[in-house]
Amino acid sequence: MERRSVLKSAVALAAVAAVGAGTTSAFAQDKKSIALIPGLTTDAFYITMRKGAQAAADALGAELIFQGGPEFNPVVQVPVLDAIIARKPSAILIAPTDTTQLVEPLRKAHDAGIPVITVDTFIGTGNYQTGAGDADFPLSYIASDNILGGKMAARALAAAIGGEGKVYVSNVKPGISTTDQREAGFKTAMAEEFPKITVLETQFNENDANKAASQMQAVFARNSDLKGVFGANLFSALGAGNGVQQAGQTGNIKVVAFDAPTSIVENIKSGLVDVAIAQHPATIGYYGVVSAFAHLTGQAIPVAIGTGFTVIDKNNVDNPDVAKFIYSD
Numbered sequence: 001m002e003r004r005s006v007l008k009s010a011v012a013l014a015a016v017a018a019v020g021a022g023t024t025s026a027f028a029q030d031k032k033s034i035a036l037i038p039g040l041t042t043d044a045f046y047i048t049m050r051k052g053a054q055a056a057a058d059a060l061g062a063e064l065i066f067q068g069g070p071e072f073n074p075v076v077q078v079p080v081l082d083a084i085i086a087r088k089p090s091a092i093l094i095a096p097t098d099t100t101q102l103v104e105p106l107r108k109a110h111d112a113g114i115p116v117i118t119v120d121t122f123i124g125t126g127n128y129q130t131g132a133g134d135a136d137f138p139l140s141y142i143a144s145d146n147i148l149g150g151k152m153a154a155r156a157l158a159a160a161i162g163g164e165g166k167v168y169v170s171n172v173k174p175g176i177s178t179t180d181q182r183e184a185g186f187k188t189a190m191a192e193e194f195p196k197i198t199v200l201e202t203q204f205n206e207n208d209a210n211k212a213a214s215q216m217q218a219v220f221a222r223n224s225d226l227k228g229v230f231g232a233n234l235f236s237a238l239g240a241g242n243g244v245q246q247a248g249q250t251g252n253i254k255v256v257a258f259d260a261p262t263s264i265v266e267n268i269k270s271g272l273v274d275v276a277i278a279q280h281p282a283t284i285g286y287y288g289v290v291s292a293f294a295h296l297t298g299q300a301i302p303v304a305i306g307t308g309f310t311v312i313d314k315n316n317v318d319n320p321d322v323a324k325f326i327y328s329d
Helices: 004-020 044-060 074-087 103-111 146-160 177-193 209-222 234-246 262-270 281-296
Strands: 033-037 063-066 091-094 116-119 140-144 165-171 197-199 226-231 254-258 275-278 304-307 310-313
Touching (some): 033 044, 033 074, 033 281, 044 063, 044 281, 074 091, 074 103, 091 103, 091 281, 103 116, 116 281, 140 281, 146 177, 146 226, 146 254, 146 275, 146 310, 165 177, 165 234, 209 226, 209 234, 226 234, 234 262, 262 275, 281 304
Parallel strands (some): 033 063, 091 116, 140 304, 165 197, 165 226, 226 254, 254 275
Antiparallel strands (some): 275 310
C-alpha cells in the first residue's frame, strides 16, 4: 500500500492549518466535519485510533465526530451509520463490521454525496475505485496489511515452538475482513515455510474470551501435544492465554496475540502470552482524517494506504521505543 503522498499531504495540510490559525481562512469559514465510526467503541484499538484521528483534526482545524456501538456487529453498526448520515458530515471514516452487510448501508452515504473511507476493515474485496463491483465506491482503504501481520504471527509462533508441532488459530467468525486475512496469512506462512508444523482446525469464538478459553482446553484435550495458538484478535488471544493457564500449560503452549492493548502487555509480562503483533491504530486514524481532509480540499488521495507493525515480547516490552505502540485504554 502506498502512503508517501499522504505523508506529504499531512505535512502540507497541517502547515496550512497552522498558518491559518486565528485567521479568517477558507478552512475556518467552512469547517470540515469528519465522522469516525469504529468497529466498536470500547476496544483499545479503536480508542487509540480515535486519538490519532483527533490529533489530525486538531492540526487541520476540522471537527471530528466519533460515534459507534458497543459490539462489533453489523446489526449494531448500521443504525449508528444511518444516524451519522442524517447529520450530513463532510466525510465518513468507518471500520465496517462485515464485508457484505455494510455495502448497501454505506452506499446510502455515497449516494447522499458523503465521501466514504474505510479504516481497519473494508467492504467487498477492499479494492476501491476500480469501476467494477458493487463495493468499489469508497475513496480509500487505510489499514495494516493483515495478510503480512498473519505471516508475522506464524513466524513468531514457529520460532517460539521450535519449528514443529501442532498449532491452531483462535478467530472471531468468518466474514470479518481483517481477521479473515490474518488467518489466511498465518496459514500461508505455515504451509510455505514450516512443513513440520500442523495447523489444526480454526476455532471461532464470536468475540467471547470465555468461549475461546473453553475451546483451547477442548483442543488440548484432543491433542495433548498441542504447541501453540494464534489469537487473531484481542479476545481470541486473551481467551487462549486464559485457557492455557487453566489447563496448567503456561509456558508449554505458546500464545501469539494480534494487537497490543495493556491487557495483552500485562499478559506478556506474566507469561500468559508470548508475543503480540501490534498494529499502529493511531496512525490509521491520523491518516484517515488527513486523507478525508485532502479529498475535501481538492487533493488526490491514494486508494490504499498501509501502516506498519511492531512485534512485542518479553525481551522488549519495557523498551520506551516499543511502549509507544501499546494501545490506550
